[in-house]
Amino acid sequence: MTGVPASAAGGSGAKPVRGGKLGTAAVNQASLWNIANILTMVRLLLVPGFVLLLFHNGGYDPAWRSFAWAAFAIAMITDLFDGHLARTYNLVTDFGKIADPIADKAIMGAALVSLSVLGDLPWWITGVIIARELGITLMRFWVIRHAVIPASRGGKLKTLAQGTAVGMYVLALTGPLATLRFWMMMVAVVLTVVTGLDYVRQAVVLRRKGLAAERAAAAERAAEATEEALQAAAGTTVAGAVGGTVEGTVGAGSTAGAVAGATDVRGGVTDVRGGVTDVRGTAEARDAAEAER
Template sequence: MAGAERVHGAADVERPVPLLNIANILTILRIVLVPVFLVVLFVDGGHATGWRIAATVVFAIAAVTDRIDGQLARKYGLVTDFGKLADPIADKALIGAALFGLSVLGDLSWWVTGIIAARELGITLLRFVVLRHGVIPASRGGKLKTLVQSFAIGMYLLPLPDSWSTASAIMMGAAVLLTVATGIDYLVQAIRPRARAHANPLSS
């Protein structure tokens, strides 16, 4: 009986999550698609209708992997520290590349790209600074921010008629507001573990 209990207990030991799993592979795929997207975006001067649609499709595929990898990681217990760190970095690389490309092509004001890029770069650096205290995973607010950014960018990428310009600007404005608001939230999250570590120096 005791032997059976020992075997049962050994079976209950939680196995480590493999680093190379489907969720992390999708995250890496999103990173790989970033340069592909930029190449397609700038083909033929960047304003040919067919190529703009193609660039939108590549961007959409990359953006969709963000939803899929997170769902798979949570559903099948594939959450890893690498995924927590790489997933938001992949999002920022894709969003940043799209904003930069649109600004270079003159389709989006540089101040919009500047605000979003500064926030994303700052939060990425912040994640590495607080890494010794723990990984800060992407929050629901951060995921909503990325979703709104993706929709806004998609509207700017597509060769839509001029009648859509106001709607596109409103969507991008919402993305900027969410970007700033979630940036402040991440800053608060980063300060808390550092404050606890300083308050309890022996715990580190």
């Protein structure tokens, strides 16, 4: 019930680094058949075996209940070991991620329901614990898009208290030990409720932070898009203004050239006219001189 997924060892033959960080390569190279996954599968197989041993011979035989307690204890111990191996040696597989929490909930749920069916444990206790476990599991999926809710010390203490109390109820205890197991179960129920409320608080906070971060990111993207659009519009306006100025300059130059050309033509015509007048004056003077002679 630690919430740490069982994993798989690297299948490439490379020696795993103790305590090293888990990388994508380790996940991709993981092998299904490794010690962590084997322990998880053993715990899954122990669930039906535990139920059969507990209900054997009517469910009240002290010897068979001792065997059932041994199966339950082995299942709880394997839960601690496969999680430790997964964290230490970076043994991760998709199967381990799914099977480990299922095995945790299966062995505890089977024990609680079986004890309530036998009349040893009140149904309200079973209902509270199972509802809490299922609710927290669903809540983890509710916030998994934003963040992962880490396992707290309270959650680990809750798991230890639940395992101890349920194990004491599986055994056929009498006298002071029977009274002690009742109070141990009350401690487990209180821790179950308190840690469950704390997980709800964490989930709400993480979801709010995640939504706020998403809104901030969306606003930033919108601002960047607006800035790019404004820059593009400004560039288009500047280009148009420059083009209009150039065209105006070219047009003004052409007009000035035309005016200068027209002036030159007019000057040329005037010069021609002046030359003709001079020629006529010269001819008239020559005719007058000849007439005087």
